[in-house]
Structures are given as structure tokens and as C-alpha cells.
Amino acid sequence: MLRIDDPTLTWPLLTIDEAALDHNIGTVAAAFAAAGVEHAPHVKTHMSREIWTRQVAAGAWGATVATPAQLRTALGWGLPGAGRRAFLANELVDPRDIAWLRTALADGTADEVWVYVDSRRGVDLLAAGFAGAAPEVTARLGVLVELGVPGGRTGVRTVSDAVVLAVRVHDAGLRLTGVAGYEGPVAGGTSDEELAAVGRWCDDLRAVGAQIGGLVDGPTVLSAGGSAFADVVTHRLTVPVRDAAGVDVRTRVVLRSGAYVTHDHGHYLRADPWTRLGAAALRPAITVWGSVLSAPEPGLVICGMGRRDVSFDIDLPTPLVARTPDAAGRLGAADALAGARVTALNDQHAYLAVDPAAGRVLEPGDVVGFGISHPCTTLDKYRTGFVTRGDEVAERITLDF
Structure with a gap:
């Protein structure tokens, strides 16, 4: 069997401990299942077909990616089931990429793909790219309004703006799926004040979900990152959502944690949301x-x-x-x-x-x-x-x- 000190190899060399890798994948899968949330791991962390295969086997819903190129790669791995579902956690704005996605959803390369929007222009580009598509094709495209944070990265800045954009998605004939965002810019650490700030952002995400549920066919997706703050987003997003009339809105929580798969000896070791969530400690791999x-x-x-x-x-x-x-x-x-x-x-x-x-x-x-x-x-x-x-x-x- 090949060894890391084999004469065909040389330094520097990257190794991933199998026991730690499998422990991390299994631990997070079990923690999310126990909390009643779904997992779409962010495969931008590794972009490895072999590691993604292990995550699929552990029950992942689909792969989260950050760029259209990553989307093409992940779907190109050709894995069945979850391997044919993907979540592009960014707005799709290039007409070439939109055309490619339409073809991928039509020819069976993908079973379902979700994308963000955070602008009227983004909605209009998607609507133009899918104009005239067969209903079974548009049904496989899920569109989520992205909620950001003032001074942060992408995403609309207020609950009201998110609701207005959701209406535009629906009126454009696209399939509105829910609301999503990334909580990372909200806090840089895990002090009580910082964790509370992440919790308030989650409450805003739920507030959007409460107002757009009537536009969504099926459960309203609430999605967050969930790497450094998996405990907060899991606890807050699973709180029941009710609309203005006090009627329950069916929701579906999908987290996109990615770095957990190998963990590390630095940033994620310090953040450690997993033991706060009641799971076993992850292992640097x-x-x-x-x-x-x-x-x-x-x-x-x-x-x-x-x-x-x-x-x-x-x-x-x-x-x-x-x-x-x-x-x-x-x-x-x-x-x-x-x-x-x-x-x-x-x-x-x-x-x-x-x-x-x-x-x-x-x-x-x-x-x-x-x-x-x-x-x-x-x-x-x-x-x-x-x-x-x-x-x-x-x-x-x-x-x-």
C-alpha cells in the first residue's frame, strides 16, 4: 500500500486523516438530523468528488457552491441523488451561465438547483434566461431572496426590501423557494453579545419567511451558513414561524456548513459551535x-x-x-x-x-x-x-x- 513517505511522493504534502474526516462528517450529519434541519454542505471547501461522495452517503441534501464554475464541476461529478442537486449561494448574473443552467435542468444534468437573488436586475436576468422554458424546467429552479447585513457582503439589507424582492420573483413567474443568507459578517467572535447579534439576524430571516410564505409553493426554505455559528442558526431558525394572522408558516431549514468536514487547528477550533450544539467535538483532519x-x-x-x-x-x-x-x-x-x-x-x-x-x-x-x-x-x-x-x-x- 502507498505510504506518505513513498519514493514517488515528495514534500510538501497534504494529508487528511480518514478517522477524523469520517468522524466530522458523521457528527455533523447526526447533529443536524437530531435538530430537524437539512444539510447542503458547502463543497467549495474541498471541491473533491471523493469527499463529496462521503457527504452524500451521510445524508446531504445537495451540494452548496459559490461560483458558476463550481456548480458545473459539482454537477459534472455525476453522482446520483443528492449529487444532482445544488445550491449556488450567490446571485447568477451572467447570461451565459443562466443559459447553461437552463440546459442542465432540461437535459437531466441537474435535478434541482437553487440560486440567490438580491436585486431587481438579478430577478430580471433569471426571468429573461428562463423565458419560454417548459414548466418542468422552471420547476427545478429554486430562487431564494438573499438577506444580508448593513456593511456586510451581498444580500438586501432590510426585511422589507427582502419581501418586496420576493414578490418580484413570484410575479416574474419564477419559483420562489425561500430566504437565505450568510451570518458570518454579523459577528467576528463568539462572545455573548456576538452570538446574540447572530440570533437577531436569524430572527430577521424568519421574519422574511413569515411574510413570504403565501408566495411559496410548499415549505418556505430558511437557509444560513452554519459553520462558525451552527448552534445559533440551528436553534433560532427552527423556532416556529407565524404570519401576521398568527397562522403557522411551514418552513424547511437548510444549513450550508462546509469547513466542518476537515475542521482545523485554528479559526474553527476556536469557534467550535458543535459542542455548544451538544455534539461531539470535531477533529482537525x-x-x-x-x-x-x-x-x-x-x-x-x-x-x-x-x-x-x-x-x-x-x-x-x-x-x-x-x-x-x-x-x-x-x-x-x-x-x-x-x-x-x-x-x-x-x-x-x-x-x-x-x-x-x-x-x-x-x-x-x-x-x-x-x-x-x-x-x-x-x-x-x-x-x-x-x-x-x-x-x-x-x-x-x-x-x-
């Missing part, structure tokens, strides 16, 4: 391996891994373990790295500050395993990854970025 190139002065080690190999947009990588290869390159035992930290990255180099008295001395040729912060901007630096059981490769995966 990604290790990026790089070799020690130089130890040019006391307290400084340079590794062959840099900005082109690992994320750095939120935190610098975390040195975890060091291993010394034998003469054939076979890795030895893993020693924990106490007191080592990355202080800077170049394109292909990492600067490690080390304590010479800490115990483990790093020398050129040693191999260091690094944890990461933010999997989305680590995985996109590779085209191939390795799902591992210890040092053995259980599966070689493609990363279709």
Missing part, C-alpha cells in the same frame, strides 16, 4: 508536511512550506510534530513540537521560531507536520490530496479547483 531545509542560527529553522502550500489568511500554520527519515526516506516516530511556532511565510518557506532547550532539535532533512487554520484556503492550493490511516494512504483524492 488536515496535516501539511514540509521538510526542514535549514537551521541557520540558534532559535530559527526554515521549512520548505510556504504561502503556496498552506493557508495564512486567518492564522499562520501550527507546527505539530517532527519526524526524522531514515536513509531511504522512511519516516521515523513522531515527536511533539513544544514551543515551536511559525513567525512568517514566504512563497515556499516557513520561518519557525524554536526553543533550543525545549527538547526536540530540528535538523535539515527532518519532516514537520503542520496544522492549519481555515481549510478552504489550504485545500485550494493542491490538485491531489491523500486520505490516510496513519502513514498509509487509504484514498488518493482529486481537488478540482
Whole structure:
């Protein structure tokens, strides 16, 4: 069986621990099922057919994507069932992409695709692109009004604006499906005040749902991201929704958590909504391996891994373990790295500050395993990854970025 230290491979190398990967997928699937919400994992995190196959097997509704190119790729993987359903969590504004989507829904490439709108122009572009389409084609296109936050990213800024836009979707002959958004811009941390702010945004999302339910054929979808704040959005969006007359509005909560699949040693480890939700703690699955190139002065080690190999947009990588290869390159035992930290990255180099008295001395040729912060901007630096059981490769995966 192939090993990560096989002569056909070299450093830097991206590995994903299989036990952690399966634990994370299973834990989140079970937590959402217990809460009565559906899951459309954001596959932009990994863009891997092999990982998406595992998420489908765990009960995902469909794949969330961020761009039309990702939509084409995910549907092109050709998986049945959930693999033929997708949620584009952005407004579709290019007539070429709209035409492609119409064809994909007509020829069976996709069974159902949802998209955002946050402008009258966006509604008009969709309506023009689907004008004259057969009813069974337009029935497979779901349109959700996106609710944003002042100063944030996309999405209309108020409940009233969202309701007005929903009416326009309905009147344009498109299938209004519900309301959605991304709660990330609402808060940067998990203090009580920040979690309360996320809760208020969820209440606004529900308020939109309460006013547009009469325009929706079937349950009104309420959808949020649910990565850093999965506990808040799960609790608040599952509260019953009632219209102005006090009549219950049937709702369907769909969360789009994506980074959970590998978790990390930084941002998502700190956020940790899963234990707040009552689930088991997730496990960091990604290790990026790089070799020690130089130890040019006391307290400084340079590794062959840099900005082109690992994320750095939120935190610098975390040195975890060091291993010394034998003469054939076979890795030895893993020693924990106490007191080592990355202080800077170049394109292909990492600067490690080390304590010479800490115990483990790093020398050129040693191999260091690094944890990461933010999997989305680590995985996109590779085209191939390795799902591992210890040092053995259980599966070689493609990363279709």
C-alpha cells in the first residue's frame, strides 16, 4: 500500500486523516438530523468528488457552491441523488451561465438547483434566461431572496426590501423557494453579545419567511451558513414561524456548513459551535508536511512550506510534530513540537521560531507536520490530496479547483 513517505511522493504534502474526516462528517450529519434541519454542505471547501461522495452517503441534501464554475464541476461529478442537486449561494448574473443552467435542468444534468437573488436586475436576468422554458424546467429552479447585513457582503439589507424582492420573483413567474443568507459578517467572535447579534439576524430571516410564505409553493426554505455559528442558526431558525394572522408558516431549514468536514487547528477550533450544539467535538483532519531545509542560527529553522502550500489568511500554520527519515526516506516516530511556532511565510518557506532547550532539535532533512487554520484556503492550493490511516494512504483524492 502507498505510504506518505513513498519514493514517488515528495514534500510538501497534504494529508487528511480518514478517522477524523469520517468522524466530522458523521457528527455533523447526526447533529443536524437530531435538530430537524437539512444539510447542503458547502463543497467549495474541498471541491473533491471523493469527499463529496462521503457527504452524500451521510445524508446531504445537495451540494452548496459559490461560483458558476463550481456548480458545473459539482454537477459534472455525476453522482446520483443528492449529487444532482445544488445550491449556488450567490446571485447568477451572467447570461451565459443562466443559459447553461437552463440546459442542465432540461437535459437531466441537474435535478434541482437553487440560486440567490438580491436585486431587481438579478430577478430580471433569471426571468429573461428562463423565458419560454417548459414548466418542468422552471420547476427545478429554486430562487431564494438573499438577506444580508448593513456593511456586510451581498444580500438586501432590510426585511422589507427582502419581501418586496420576493414578490418580484413570484410575479416574474419564477419559483420562489425561500430566504437565505450568510451570518458570518454579523459577528467576528463568539462572545455573548456576538452570538446574540447572530440570533437577531436569524430572527430577521424568519421574519422574511413569515411574510413570504403565501408566495411559496410548499415549505418556505430558511437557509444560513452554519459553520462558525451552527448552534445559533440551528436553534433560532427552527423556532416556529407565524404570519401576521398568527397562522403557522411551514418552513424547511437548510444549513450550508462546509469547513466542518476537515475542521482545523485554528479559526474553527476556536469557534467550535458543535459542542455548544451538544455534539461531539470535531477533529482537525488536515496535516501539511514540509521538510526542514535549514537551521541557520540558534532559535530559527526554515521549512520548505510556504504561502503556496498552506493557508495564512486567518492564522499562520501550527507546527505539530517532527519526524526524522531514515536513509531511504522512511519516516521515523513522531515527536511533539513544544514551543515551536511559525513567525512568517514566504512563497515556499516557513520561518519557525524554536526553543533550543525545549527538547526536540530540528535538523535539515527532518519532516514537520503542520496544522492549519481555515481549510478552504489550504485545500485550494493542491490538485491531489491523500486520505490516510496513519502513514498509509487509504484514498488518493482529486481537488478540482
